[in-house]
Amino acid sequence: MISDQLMEVYRLLYERFGPQHWWPGETAFEIIVGAILTQNTNWGNVEKAIANLKAAGCLTAQKLHEMDASSLAPLIRPAGYFNIKAKRLKNFLNWLCGEYGGDLEAVARIDTYTLREELLGISGIGPETADSILLYAFERAVFVVDTYTCRVAGRHGLVEPGADYHQVQDHFVSSLASDVALFNEYHALLVCVGKEYCKPRPNCSGCPLESLPHELEF
Numbered sequence: 016m017i018s019d020q021l022m023e024v025y026r027l028l029y030e031r032f033g034p035q036h037w038w039p040g041e042t043a044f045e046i047i048v049g050a051i052l053t054q055n056t057n058w059g060n061v062e063k064a065i066a067n068l069k070a071a072g073c074l075t076a077q078k079l080h081e082m083d084a085s086s087l088a089p090l091i092r093p094a095g096y097f098n099i100k101a102k103r104l105k106n107f108l109n110w111l112c113g114e115y116g117g118d119l120e121a122v123a124r125i126d127t128y129t130l131r132e133e134l135l136g137i138s139g140i141g142p143e144t145a146d147s148i149l150l151y152a153f154e155r156a157v158f159v160v161d162t163y164t165c166r167v168a169g170r171h172g173l174v175e176p177g178a179d180y181h182q183v184q185d186h187f188v189s190s191l192a193s194d195v196a197l198f199n200e201y202h203a204l205l206v207c208v209g210k211e212y213c214k215p216r217p218n219c220s221g222c223p224l225e226s227l228p229h230e231l232e233f
């Protein structure tokens with residue numbers, strides 16, 4: 016059964032890498048800022064940008080909302096694409112403060128489908144970022160798909176070749192128990208195996224999924 020395959024992948028990854036304690040962030044707001052800043056960069060760079068925001072005393076919705084994008088950009092420079100990301104953060108803050116008075120508790124009362132649609136309506140927030148926010152900041156049972164998920168699932172024949180974001184997501188969601196803790200850990204573990212082994216050129220020797228059936232070509 017497909018769910019057995021997916022749980023076997025999970026078991027093997029968890030046995031090797033252990034709990035990942037995602038998402039790193041002290042508050043839901045910090046998690047959201049991190050999810051927006053982590054697009055196209057590694058987490059170490061995001062941590063530096065968040066440290067700058069904390070040191071400047073502006074890691075709150077109200078403070079960041081009051082700040083111009085041109086003042087925000089230098090603080091998040093370590094995260095790369097800082098002018099674009101400053102605008103994306105401002106887009107999010109305009110929505111949060113304009114529609115909900117900057118109150119994340121009010122946002123937390125929105126049902127998952129509506130909240131996902133609203134997040135996707137914010138310029139610069141795509142499916143992976145929206146779903147990361149839903150899962151890690153609002154603890155909704157939404158499976159986050161990224162390049163690593165598609166790569167690992169494709170190479171082991173768990174999804175059809177060329178499956179898109181929503182097809183891969185549907186596959187995981189329909190095959191697994193709807194469990195926030197499982198989805199949290201599973202995504203983090205796929206990132207681990209992707210970074211360490213399942214690179215553009217796979218390094219299967221020693222990978223925890225080495226024993227699983229592979230597609231013949233990838």
Ligand code: SF4
Binds near residue numbers: 219223229
């Ligand atoms: S590196 Fe090889 S064994 Fe590991 S997940 Fe990728 S394809 Fe599978």
